[in-house]
Amino acid sequence: MAAAALTVHESVSSPSSWWMSPPRPLQQELKTYTLDEVAWHWEPNDCWMVIYDKVYDLTDFLSEHPGGYDVLLEHAGRDATIAFRGVGHSQQGLVVMEKYCIGVLVKEERIYLRDES
Numbered sequence: 001m002a003a004a005a006l007t008v009h010e011s012v013s014s015p016s017s018w019w020m021s022p023p024r025p026l027q028q029e030l031k032t033y034t035l036d037e038v039a040w041h042w043e044p045n046d047c048w049m050v051i052y053d054k055v056y057d058l059t060d061f062l063s064e065h066p067g068g069y070d071v072l073l074e075h076a077g078r079d080a081t082i083a084f085r086g087v088g089h090s091q092q093g094l095v096v097m098e099k100y101c102i103g104v105l106v107k108e109e110r111i112y113l114r115d116e117s
Helices: 035-039 059-064 069-073 081-087 091-100
Strands: 006-009 023-025 030-033 046-051 054-057 101-105
Touching: 030 035, 035 046, 046 059, 046 069, 046 081, 054 091, 059 069, 059 091, 091 101
Parallel strands: 030 101
Antiparallel strands: 006 023, 046 054, 054 101
8 A cells, every 4th residue: 555645633722622623744654554454353363443533552452542452442443533522532542542543544444534646
């Protein structure tokens, strides 16, 4: 898959509205994946999910998740954005997850990210 130049949501002070702020350029190139590719990674020893169009390999984070690993496994291999937002995660939740980001969805499947190229 090709790398993509993207924009992501910029933070604001309100945890409930930070995700709605204007996008800003992302400085790194990320590998692209389809939702079908993500769907193959749904087990405890291979757990990927999509949040805000970014693909995360959360396999090593399962045991560290404050809400328990089973909550993550419910959404493994799928887009978990609505569940992530519904729980009320703060911006810090995405900051912590950034080290687990392995890519983004292909352009045709994105909802939140914008391609700047």
